[in-house]
Amino acid sequence: MPRYADIEWRGMDFPQEKFDQLQAFDNEDWRKEVIGHEELFIDLHDHLPPEIVYERELLICRL
Numbered sequence: 456m457p458r459y460a461d462i463e464w465r466g467m468d469f470p471q472e473k474f475d476q477l478q479a480f481d482n483e484d485w486r487k488e489v490i491g492h493e494e495l496f497i498d499l500h501d502h503l504p505p506e507i508v509y510e511r512e513l514l515i516c517r518l
Contacts (some may be wrong), residue, residue: 466496486515486518490515496508
């Protein structure tokens with residue numbers, strides 16, 4: 456993830472506070488979103504590579 460200081464902002468009126476607000480996320484909301492896809496993953500499970508299912512589980516654990 457780039458930090459505010461990593462981006463050239465010359466000529467743009469984009470304060471760091473706005474950047475920080477847009478980069479923020481709520482872990483619980485993300486967790487609900489990912490878990491909400493459960494039915495889709497169940498429907499597609501037989502057609503998905505095992506790596507995708509595994510990565511999804513890792514994502515849930517990280518959140």
